[in-house]
Amino acid sequence: MTTVEDQELTLHPDDYSLLTDLYQLTMTACYVGEEIEQRQASFELFVRHLPRGFGYLIAMGLAQVLDYLEKFRFGSNQIELLRSIGIFSGAPDRFWSLLAATGFRGDVWAVPEGTAIFANEPILRVEAPLWQAQMIETYLLNTINYQTLIATRSARLRDVAGPDAALFEFGTRRAFSPQASLWAARAALAAGLNATSNVLAALKLGRKPVGTMAHSLVMALTATKGSETEAFAAFHRYFPGAPLLIDTYDTIAAAKQLANQIQAGEMRLAGVRIDSGNLASLSRQVRQLLPGVPIFASGDLDEYRIVELKEAEACIDGYGLGTQLVTGPPVNGVYKLVEIDGIPVMKEATGKVTYPGRKQIFRQYNQQGEICQDWLGLISETPANNQPLMKLVMKQGKRVEPPETLEAIAQRTAHSVTSLPLATRQIHQPTTLPVILSSQLNALTQETQQRARDVRGQGVRE
Known part of the structure; x- marks a missing residue:
């Protein structure tokens, strides 16, 4: 051969x-x-x-x-x-x-x-x-075991987060393969999550993909345009409906600057995302600065972490779920x-x-x-x-x-x-x-x- x-x-x-x-x-x-x-x-x-x-x-x-x-x-x-x-x-x-x-x-x-x-x-x-x-045994087990795991974790996430929280599947980069990322997105949506960041999965499933930005964009535009404020303005210019990622440097300083722009009528903010730090404390401070602006949290979150955040009275309206959703103990x-x-x-x-x-x-x-x-x-x-x-x-x-x-x-x-x-x-x-x-x-x-x-x-x- x-x-x-x-x-x-x-x-x-x-x-x-x-x-x-x-x-x-x-x-x-x-x-x-x-x-x-x-x-x-x-x-x-x-x-x-x-x-x-x-x-x-x-x-x-x-x-x-x-x-x-x-x-x-x-x-x-x-x-x-x-x-x-x-x-x-x-x-x-x-x-x-x-x-x-x-x-x-x-x-x-x-x-x-x-x-x-x-x-x-x-x-x-x-x-x-x-x-x-x-x-057909092997294919059936592969399909059922993985999607059942993702669906179960998604159902648990929805159960603890409550019916009004926005839950987004962000796990494509951590799923066990490109094929698995499509199945993970599908299982998550079928078990109660609102949307996925996986563009191919969303389009195949008749949904609109969701997402914000990465820290690299903020860093790149800050370095070339002179400030984080200019980075936010640039992205907002092309995608006014997308939430902004505000924890690249100083979360509270970024929120204060955005609050000033909103008060000056320079920006209509659709939401902000916090990906690091003390999410409970930071979210409460951001809510004070940006009342009425949806706050999204991400960063290795799972159902246990969401319960902790709710018990800590975090001001979080939605969650991005990635690594902990698409991996974990196998079925x-x-x-x-x-x-x-x-x-x-x-x-x-x-x-x-x-x-x-x-x-x-x-x-x-x-x-x-x-x-x-x-x-x-x-x-x-x-x-x-x-x-x-x-x-x-x-x-x-x-x-x-x-x-x-x-x-x-x-x-x-x-x-x-x-x-x-x-x-x-x-x-x-x-x-x-x-x-x-x-x-x-x-x-x-x-x-x-x-x-x-x-x-x-x-x-x-x-």
Whole structure:
């Protein structure tokens, strides 16, 4: 094989099928050799444990999953690339014809984006021929895990900041890749943030990007024009609606100078941003100098810092959220086989036990509209006074309904959060809701464990 490096490394839908871990392909070749690749399989994607300090998760990323599945296929170029690496020289010939034959043709069940979920609850389930359900694991986990993290952090930020605060996503330069920056912006908007500074993401999502300026502009114009005041005037001349960054040198001195210009009728100020220093103290002083002017804060802020600022009676109208929003403790979603050819299966490894069978989440609310408990049961169950959360979203490889708008998802996110108990919403030592297994799921788990023991015992005797 001749190695030719692709320095661009951009992702195109034609390559979706190759954006996977090698073992998805080697397992598929094995399935083909053992003639089980077309057996009907069900995989469920869920988290075993919530990230530390989280009382809930907000499911996100389904739209990109469905787009990926609709476009999933192996073209001749992708198959030729796989042949060229030599790893599959021992694979059955039928492996290659299988890859070339068709796109994804399975069903997908999922909770709607913006839904609050808890540990061990399926975010989605794939029902498809074994090889297809197996092959898509890597992309699904990448998409759901990252967007769910961003959506959850965004929901927590909105919850502590309140409905009237302006929350802007500024995380493009800290996101884990250019692609991730687009997903982060999308998840943040869908979970309740007002806007993003990512121009490409905003335009693709039908939004207007937001932003102010960097310290470099203030320094460059101050050095060449003679003063910070001239720097502000120059920028304001071209972008009169943009807030000004006032902490490059002396925040209070800058605010005083702007106050003088406003009083003299020389400027109509749309807002100011403070990016450093004691944000609570500085914001209170700036509010005294610039009453009625919106004050925005930024600089490695997160939900914990916003709570501290509010408790310190900071005069802040909006926040720019970057590093702490688009990074952080990961959502460790997993994707596990739960049924093959109608036979329930489960993993029994210590600390990594899974529950067998195709499942449904049943949510129960009290009279005040607050979630009081979730039941995890089998899809055949129909418990009274419980709302099933998972819906059929893809049938035989085609979407059941058109994509939802970000506004609709954001409304669902807001409703999901407000329906949680306060102990679950709090950011310090939250109490997550327990997920109760139905009696039928408990019974199936015990039956599956016993069947596995019987099979292992028979193998030992033989």
